[in-house]
Structure formats: structure tokens, C-alpha cells
Amino acid sequence: MARTAKKNPVDMSFSFITAVASFSVIVFIIGILYVLISESSLAIGKFGVIKFVTSTDWDPVKESFGALTNIYGTVVTTIFSLIISIPVAIGIAIFVTEISPNFLKGPIGVAIELLAAIPSIIYGMWGLFTLSPIMSNHVEPFLKKIFGSVPLIGILFQGTPMGIDILTASVILSIMIIPFTASISRDSFDLTPAVVKESAYAIGATKWEVVKNVVIPYSKLGVFGGVVLSLGRAIGETMAVAFVLGNNHRITTSLLDAAATITVTLANEFAEADKDIYLSALFYLALVLFVMSFITLAMAKFFLIRAERKYSR
Amino acid sequence: MKTFLKFALTLALVFSFTHGYAAESLNGAGATFPYPVYSAWAFDYNKVTGIRLNYQSIGSGGGIRQITERTVDFGASDAPLRPEQLNKDRLLQFPAVVGGVVPVVNLPGVKDGQLKLDSDAVCKIYLGEIRKWDDPRIKALNPQIKLPNSDITVVHRSDGSGTTAIFTNYLSGICPAWKSKVGAGTSVNWPAGIGGKGNEGVSNYTKRTAASIGYVEFAYAQQNKLVYVLLKNPAGNFVEPSFKTFEDAAATANFNPKEDFNLWLVNAPGKNSWPIAGATFILLAKEKTASNKKVTVFFDWAFKNGDRKAQELIYVPLPAALKDKVRGYWKTNGL
Numbered sequence: 052m053a054r055t056a057k058k059n060p061v062d063m064s065f066s067f068i069t070a071v072a073s074f075s076v077i078v079f080i081i082g083i084l085y086v087l088i089s090e091s092s093l094a095i096g097k098f099g100v101i102k103f104v105t106s107t108d109w110d111p112v113k114e115s116f117g118a119l120t121n122i123y124g125t126v127v128t129t130i131f132s133l134i135i136s137i138p139v140a141i142g143i144a145i146f147v148t149e150i151s152p153n154f155l156k157g158p159i160g161v162a163i164e165l166l167a168a169i170p171s172i173i174y175g176m177w178g179l180f181t182l183s184p185i186m187s188n189h190v191e192p193f194l195k196k197i198f199g200s201v202p203l204i205g206i207l208f209q210g211t212p213m214g215i216d217i218l219t220a221s222v223i224l225s226i227m228i229i230p231f232t233a234s235i236s237r238d239s240f241d242l243t244p245a246v247v248k249e250s251a252y253a254i255g256a257t258k259w260e261v262v263k264n265v266v267i268p269y270s271k272l273g274v275f276g277g278v279v280l281s282l283g284r285a286i287g288e289t290m291a292v293a294f295v296l297g298n299n300h301r302i303t304t305s306l307l308d309a310a311a312t313i314t315v316t317l318a319n320e321f322a323e324a325d326k327d328i329y330l331s332a333l334f335y336l337a338l339v340l341f342v343m344s345f346i347t348l349a350m351a352k353f354f355l356i357r358a359e360r361k362y363s364r
Numbered sequence: 365m366k367t368f369l370k371f372a373l374t375l376a377l378v379f380s381f382t383h384g385y386a387a388e389s390l391n392g393a394g395a396t397f398p399y400p401v402y403s404a405w406a407f408d409y410n411k412v413t414g415i416r417l418n419y420q421s422i423g424s425g426g427g428i429r430q431i432t433e434r435t436v437d438f439g440a441s442d443a444p445l446r447p448e449q450l451n452k453d454r455l456l457q458f459p460a461v462v463g464g465v466v467p468v469v470n471l472p473g474v475k476d477g478q479l480k481l482d483s484d485a486v487c488k489i490y491l492g493e494i495r496k497w498d499d500p501r502i503k504a505l506n507p508q509i510k511l512p513n514s515d516i517t518v519v520h521r522s523d524g525s526g527t528t529a530i531f532t533n534y535l536s537g538i539c540p541a542w543k544s545k546v547g548a549g550t551s552v553n554w555p556a557g558i559g560g561k562g563n564e565g566v567s568n569y570t571k572r573t574a575a576s577i578g579y580v581e582f583a584y585a586q587q588n589k590l591v592y593v594l595l596k597n598p599a600g601n602f603v604e605p606s607f608k609t610f611e612d613a614a615a616t617a618n619f620n621p622k623e624d625f626n627l628w629l630v631n632a633p634g635k636n637s638w639p640i641a642g643a644t645f646i647l648l649a650k651e652k653t654a655s656n657k658k659v660t661v662f663f664d665w666a667f668k669n670g671d672r673k674a675q676e677l678i679y680v681p682l683p684a685a686l687k688d689k690v691r692g693y694w695k696t697n698g699l
Binding site for chain 1: 396422423424425426428443515517522523524525526529546547548549550551552553554558559560561564565568569572573
């Protein structure tokens with residue numbers, strides 16, 4: 052504090068540069084928001100807000116557009132990818148921090164980080180050429196046979212397994228986001244003070260009890276942060292799912308049906324959108340995604356702050 | 365001071381070079397479909413004349429926008445623009461090369477060119493009204509083939525594309541039900557089937573899924589050894605997709621220079637015409653005479669010297685008569 056009063060020129064220019072860097076982010080965000088709104092103004096004017104987000108129409112020929120199928124696809128693939136990825140990621144983190152012998156920790160850690168470094172288009176092509184046939188020939192018929200006739204859950208497994216569907220897309224998404232959840236959970240688990248864990252062991256707790264009653268409660272905020280980060284990634288992921296989701300603008304109840312997310316629609320249709328209203332509707336979709344991401348982040352922040360408060364008391 | 369001079373000199377040199385390039389280069393953007401042939405022509409043209417042609421394959425929609433905003437020397441589109449729109453945006457339009465779209469099937473025991481379909485069958489299959497391969501309407505066309513009693517899996521493009529535009533224009537032209545229910549465009553609201561991204565997506569799903577039918581560019585069908593079908597054309601003949609039948613379509617279709625060649629090359633009247641072909645178009649800004657001249661000189665060169673290259677890449681060069689029509693169109697527009 053005292054140093055800033057002296058106005059050292061190096062200090063001043065340093066703080067100026069950091070301030071510029073930080074404010075540029077805000078400028079970018081406002082700029083992006085401005086472009087999205089101005090480009091989509093045509094569609095906003097024609098379809099309004101409520102009608103656009105509640106309409107299931109998506110017909111470029113008849114120039115009738117609605118976002119509900121895309122929003123639905125985005126939400127469903129994100130939820131299912133989280134359902135698949137969270138247990139796996141937390142399992143990885145527990146194994147690496149608590150169970151695995153030391154010589155295995157390095158290789159597994161590196162492997163997880165490598166998974167995060169693979170470009171999403173690679174996941175997309177791999178999904179199209181490798182995963183999708185496996186899903187349609189083996190995994191999906193198997194799931195259909197087991198769950199297809201179970202009441203309630205059975206609805207999720209109707210239709211012909213084609214491998215181009217919500218399930219395949221969710222599996223790819225979950226593989227993509229596992230590294231984020233896993234490495235952040237691992238780091239938070241590592242932050243559990245050894246003293247606390249050792250005390251638990253000392254009073255006779257088993258490994259399972261230590262993980263369940265000491266490590267996870269201690270680091271749940273960090274884990275939650277990791278989940279939120281992966282949630283953001285899953286909502287916005289494009290290329291990995293563009294190839295295996297089929298871009299089908301319908302609301303379906305089965306996991307074995309094709310669907311469309313907002314990003315998939317944008318990636319598939321942006322380049323060949325040849326009418327003004329079509330292009331404007333795509334920008335409008337992007338705006339909807341922007342708002343959705345904002346709401347998700349805000350909600351996550353809200354829970355984090357509440358949890359932090361409860362925790363610090 | 366010396367270093368400063370050196371620096372300034374280098375800078376001047378660099379700028380003079382880039383300037384030199386700018387004078388000798390043409391920029392185009394648009395459709396992805398003709399990208400391989402345009403860049404092959406550009407490569408050869410550069411060797412002969414030293415003029416560089418940069419073509420960015422950003423999609424037809426992008427190409428139309430960029431030439432409308434005058435950010436490129438020429439735009440390219442798989443879809444012809446209507447004369448009214450060309451007038452409004454002050455654009456010129458002419459065809460450059462022809463391609464075809466081919467329905468491909470994956471049916472056990474059925475080989476290349478064995479299955480015959482007419483326009484009604486293709487339309488009803490894509491509408492989801494014909495659901496089984498042994499439907500009487502398909503059987504009647506193919507008495508010699510034993511068709512399985514399996515569900516037809518319809519494969520279409522999931523992304524917006526010129527290929528879809530050509531295919532849906534074909535369906536709209538021959539099938540009133542399609543026209544009223546679905547219509548034609550770069551992406552449509554498909555009544556049936558699954559979507560694959562790109563030609564590679566559709567060919568992959570068709571190859572992998574038994575009892576499926578899809579549609580891909582001719583080049584893709586050839587390279588991926590997909591099983592093509594014979595189609596009945598408006599003249600009443602069953603034709604197979606080949607350079608000859610595409611060329612016949614381009615030669616017999618009524619391209620009218622007075623309407624800026626605005627024509628979908630589908631359901632051409634020729635005896636041997638393949639019914640699902642499409643020309644891909646070049647768009648020029650009317651007022652930019654100087655750069656337009658350079659573009660037309662390039663395409664004139666390509667019309668003269670590029671036919672073999674185009675065929676190697678499985679594109680169909682324009683028939684000679686159509687090339688002359690295009691040259692006449694340039695002349696009437698002062699190029």
C-alpha cells in the first residue's frame with residue numbers, strides 16, 4: 052500500500068497493463084453480446100423471445116425457427132454426460148490420491164492430462180468412425196435388451212440403435228470432460244490435511260470410511276468447481292458431437308434417437324445459411340447459448356458462495 | 365542509425381513484395397464443393413501466368429455474403445441466385461463446372477447399378493412413405509432382384525449443403541408432395557431418416573448400415589466404392605451416373621444467359637441425362653470491371669485447358685456450347 056503512494060513508474064505501468072488486460076475481457080464480452088444481439092435483431096423482431104424459445108419448429112425452407120429442440124438437446128446431452136463422467140472422474144481422483152501405489156500416480160496423471168489436450172475434432176472423427184459403430188452394434192442393442200421393457204426407464208431405450216444419437220454424443224462428451232473433473236478433484240483431494248486423514252485411520256477407520264467421511268466432505272467445494280468447469284465445457288462443445296448427433300430438430304424421449312444441440316446446429320448450418328432470416332436465427336441461437344452459459348455459471352457461483360459461507364462458519 | 369536504415373529498407377522491401385503480390389492475385393470465396401477443382405486450376409494457372417488465385421472454401425452462403433459486401437473478387441455458390449436478387453445486389457453469375465449427386469444403397473447382394481428407382485420411389489422413400497425394401501412400388505421396378513423385407517434406413521445430410529440443395533430441388537421438381545411438405549434448400553426439415561455430417565458422414569453411415577439409402581456427390585460415391593442406383597429420367601430411360609450422363613444433362617438443359625444462367629440442373633430433358641446434377645456458379649460484382657476481367661480471363665483459360673484436370677478430380681466440364689454461352693454472357697456485360 053505504501054509503495055503505490057510513491058508512484059514508482061514501473062509499478063504504475065505494471066498495474067496499468069494488468070488493468071488493461073482485465074478490462075479487455077469485459078470489452079470483449081460486451082462486444083460479443085452486442086454483435087450477437089445486433090445480428091439476431093431480425094429474428095428477435097420476427098419471432099420474439101417467448102415464441103422463439105418455446106417453439107419446436109426448425110424449418111429453413113419455410114423460414115420458421117424456434118430454439119426449443121436445440122435447447123432440449125443441449126440440456127439432455129449435458130446432463131447425461133455429467134451422469135456418466137462424474138462417478139468415473141471422482142473414482143479416478145480417489146484412486147490416484149488415496150489408493151494407487153506411488154509409481155502409478157505419475158502415468159495416470161499424465162494420461163488424464165493428455166486426454167484434456169486432444170482436440171475436439173479428433174474426438175468427433177473418432178466418434179464417427181470408431182465409437183458410433185461399437186455403440187450401434189454392441190452397446191445399444193445390449194442396453195435395449197436389458198432396459199427396453201423396464202417401465203419408465205424403458206422409454207429411454209426405444210427405437211433402432213443407429214449409433215448417431217444422444218447416448219453416443221453423451222459418451223463422447225463425458226470422455227472429453229472427465230479430465231477436467233478428475234484433475235481438479237484430485238488436486239482438491241490432495242489438499243486434505245494428512246493429519247486429519249491419519250487421525251481417522253488412527254481411530255480405526257477403513258479406507259472407504261476415510262474417503263467417504265473425511266476426504267470428500269473436506270474437498271467437496273473443489274470437486275463442485277471441477278464439475279461446473281466441465282459443465283461449461285459440455286454445454287459449449289461443438290465438433291466432438293457435431294458428427295454423432297445427427298442434427299435432428301425434434302424432441303425425442305429416447306436416448307437412441309438423433310437430436311440437435313445449439314452448437315451442433317450452428318456448426319452444421321452456419322456456412323450454408325443462405326437467407327438473412329436464417330442467418331439471423333442462427334445468431335439468435337448463439338445468443339440463447341450465451342445466456343444459458345451465463346445462467347449456469349451464475350447459478351454455480353451462487354451455490355459455491357453459499358457453500359463457502361456455510362463451510363467457513 | 366545504421367540499424368534503423370537497415371530496418372526501414374527491409375520493411376520497404378517487404379511491403380513492395382506484398383504490393384506486387386496484391387496486383388497479381390485474385391481472391392475468391394464460397395462453395396466447398398468445387399474447391400478441389402478451382403485450386404487445381406489455380407495451381408496450373410499460376411505456373412503459366414504467375415497470377416495467384418486464392419480460393420477460400422467457406423460455403424456458398426458465405427461466398428454470396430462476401431461478394432455482396434465486395435470483400436472478394438469473386439464469390440462462388442452451388443445454388444444459382446435469381447435474377448431479381450442479382451440485380452438488387454448488382455451481381456453477375458455464370459456456371460463454372462458441373463457435378464452430380466448420386467443415390468447410393470447398401471443392400472445385401474445388390475451391386476453397382478443393379479437397383480432401379482424412379483423419381484416417385486425416391487421421393488416416397490425420403491418422405492418415409494415407402495418403409496420396406498420389398499414395397500410393391502420398388503418391386504415393380506426391379507422384378508429380377510430379390511429384395512429383402514427389411515426397413516429402409518434413410519440417410520441424409522445433417523449439415524447445410526449444396527448437395528442437399530440439388531437433391532431437394534430434384535425431389536421438389538418431380539414430386540408435388542415433397543414440394544408442398546418439405547421444399548428445397550441447403551437444409552430442410554427432413555420427414556424421415558438419420559443425418560450424417562458431410563459427404564463423409566453420409567457415406568460412412570450408408571456403408572455401415574444394412575438396408576440403407578443415402579445421397580452423396582458423385583466423386584464420393586466413386587472413391588468410397590458405394591453402390592449407386594439407376595434412376596429413371598424425365599425422358600423415361602434408366603441411366604447410370606457417369607461423365608456422359610452428367611454432360612448430357614448440362615448440354616440439354618436450358619441455361620439462359622439472359623436470366624444469368626439461373627437454373628437447377630435437375631430433371632434435364634435429354635435422353636441420357638442424369639436427373640440429379642448441378643452446376644456450381646461464379647458471382648461477380650458488376651461495377652468491378654478491372655478485377656472481373658481478370659477473373660473471366662482465368663475461367664476462359666480454365667475452360668480451354670482445365671477439362672482434363674476437372675475430370676481427373678471427377679468433375680464434369682461444361683459442354684462446349686455452354687462455354688460459348690458463358691463467353692457471350694461476359695461480352696454482353698462488357699468483360
